[in-house]
Amino acid sequence: MLRAPLTPAQDAFGQLLSDLLAGRHVAEVVERDDGCMFTGDPAYYVAPFRSWWPQERRAMRLVRGRVLDLGCGAGRVGLHVQSRGHEVVAVDVSPLAVEIARERGLADVRLGTLDRVVRRDERFDTILLLGNNLGLLGGERQGRQLLRKLARISTERGRILAGSYDPYEGASESARRYQERNRKRGRMGGIERLRVRYREYATPWYDVLFASREEVAQLAEGTGWVARRFVGEGTGYVAVLERACTRPRSR
Amino acid sequence: MLRAPLTPAQDAFGQLLSDLLAGRHVAEVVERDDGCMFTGDPAYYVAPFRSWWPQERRAMRLVRGRVLDLGCGAGRVGLHVQSRGHEVVAVDVSPLAVEIARERGLADVRLGTLDRVVRRDERFDTILLLGNNLGLLGGERQGRQLLRKLARISTERGRILAGSYDPYEGASESARRYQERNRKRGRMGGIERLRVRYREYATPWYDVLFASREEVAQLAEGTGWVARRFVGEGTGYVAVLERACTRPRSR
Numbered sequence: 220m221l222r223a224p225l226t227p228a229q230d231a232f233g234q235l236l237s238d239l240l241a242g243r244h245v246a247e248v249v250e251r252d253d254g255c256m257f258t259g260d261p262a263y264y265v266a267p268f269r270s271w272w273p274q275e276r277r278a279m280r281l282v283r284g285r286v287l288d289l290g291c292g293a294g295r296v297g298l299h300v301q302s303r304g305h306e307v308v309a310v311d312v313s314p315l316a317v318e319i320a321r322e323r324g325l326a327d328v329r330l331g332t333l334d335r336v337v338r339r340d341e342r343f344d345t346i347l348l349l350g351n352n353l354g355l356l357g358g359e360r361q362g363r364q365l366l367r368k369l370a371r372i373s374t375e376r377g378r379i380l381a382g383s384y385d386p387y388e389g390a391s392e393s394a395r396r397y398q399e400r401n402r403k404r405g406r407m408g409g410i411e412r413l414r415v416r417y418r419e420y421a422t423p424w425y426d427v428l429f430a431s432r433e434e435v436a437q438l439a440e441g442t443g444w445v446a447r448r449f450v451g452e453g454t455g456y457v458a459v460l461e462r463a464c465t466r467p468r469s470r
Numbered sequence: 471m472l473r474a475p476l477t478p479a480q481d482a483f484g485q486l487l488s489d490l491l492a493g494r495h496v497a498e499v500v501e502r503d504d505g506c507m508f509t510g511d512p513a514y515y516v517a518p519f520r521s522w523w524p525q526e527r528r529a530m531r532l533v534r535g536r537v538l539d540l541g542c543g544a545g546r547v548g549l550h551v552q553s554r555g556h557e558v559v560a561v562d563v564s565p566l567a568v569e570i571a572r573e574r575g576l577a578d579v580r581l582g583t584l585d586r587v588v589r590r591d592e593r594f595d596t597i598l599l600l601g602n603n604l605g606l607l608g609g610e611r612q613g614r615q616l617l618r619k620l621a622r623i624s625t626e627r628g629r630i631l632a633g634s635y636d637p638y639e640g641a642s643e644s645a646r647r648y649q650e651r652n653r654k655r656g657r658m659g660g661i662e663r664l665r666v667r668y669r670e671y672a673t674p675w676y677d678v679l680f681a682s683r684e685e686v687a688q689l690a691e692g693t694g695w696v697a698r699r700f701v702g703e704g705t706g707y708v709a710v711l712e713r714a715c716t717r718p719r720s721r
Contacts, residue, residue: 256499416505
C-alpha cells in the first residue's frame, strides 16, 4: 500500500487510465522486483457490470448501507454501487484516477490514504477492496494493521468484500520460485513487490498481497474481523469479512 | 545491434513470439534507458502480406535475386519473399525466433550475427532490413560499419530495403527531450537505447536507430551505398539504398 498520494511523475496508473479513456490502445505493464514483467489489458478497470468476474457480480448482493471503496481507480465498482442507491466514499492515491472517477460521476472521491481522508468519526457498513484490492493488505503486519483500522471505521454490522486469487493454485515455476524466496525471508508466500510502469511514469515499489482463502482467514484473526465466507469457487474469489463482534447468523 | 546470439534468459523477443504463436494474448514491452516504457501489439511480427504497412507492400516490388533477411524474427518478410520464388538467407540473434521461422517454413535461417553466419564469399542481390530494422544500424559509427560489411557481401546490383520512421516529425515532448540528450552526447538524435522485456526474460540493452530520410542519405555516403529513393510519403518509409558503383538509372 502506498503511504501518500502519487506525484505526477509517479502516477503511472492514472496516466494509463487517462489514455485508456481517451480511446488509445494501451497495455498495463507491471514490473516485479525480480525483473519479471506482467502485461494485461486494462479494459477491466472500466468494465460494465455485465462483464465483471462472476464472483464480483455475486458479491454485489452483499453490499449494504454506507460504502467505502478503497483503491477506487476509475470508479468501476463505486459507480455501480452508487447507481444502486448507496452513499459511496471512494479513495485512491492516484490524482488522475481520482479526477477520472469524479468526471465519471462518482460523488465523493478523496485523494490520499485512509488515515488522511477518512475522518475518525465516519462509519461504513460495507468496505470494498475489489479487483484484487485485497492486495492493499500488503502482507501480514501491514495487513493486520489495515484490518484494525477498518474495524474502527466500520459499523457493528460492517462487512469487507475483498477480491483476490489463490496464488498457489496452478502457480508457474517462476511464481513458485518467487513464493519460496518470500518464505525464506519470513514473508507470506503470495506477496509481490511491484510497480506500475507506463510511458515515462512509474509508481514507487509497493507490496501487493495475494493470499489463499485460509491465509485470509488467519490474517483476519484478532483484528476485529472474521472471514465469514468466500464467494467464487475457482482461483479467484471475494472474501467476505464480518465484524468479529457480530454473532454468526447460524446461532 | 546485438553482438552474439541471445542466451535463453535473454531471449525475451523469442519467448514473446512463441507465446503469441501459441495463441496467448501478449503485449510487447520495450524499455528505454531513461525509464520510458513502450507497449505494442506484437501481431505485426506475423502479419500476412495484406496487413503490412503500405510502404512495405510497395517495397516488395523492388526485391530481386538472392535475398538476405536481417533480423528475420518469426519470418514475416522472409516467408513472403521465399513464396515468391526467391532464395532467402534469414538471420536472427534470437534462438527461439530462428526455431519459429524454421518451423514456419523458412528454408535457410541462421542463428547469430552477420560476421559469424554469412560466409565472406556469399553474395546477395537484396538485403532486407524491414519492420524498422534500419534500427540495426544503431548509430553513426556502427551504422557505417554495418553498411560497409553489407556492401562487401552484396552483388554489383545489390540493393538494401530498410524500414524506419522519421523520429522528429510530430515527436512527443518526451521524445524531443531524449533526442536532445542524444545530441548533447554527440549521438544522432534518433538513437534509442532499448531492451525488450517479457515475463522473466530481458534482452541486453542495445542501440536502435530511427532516422530521417536525410540522415539515412548522409549515413550511406562513403559506405558503398547511395540512398536512391524512399518508399512511403508519411512518417514511416522504406529507404532504398543501391550500390554506389552502380550508375544512376537516369544516365
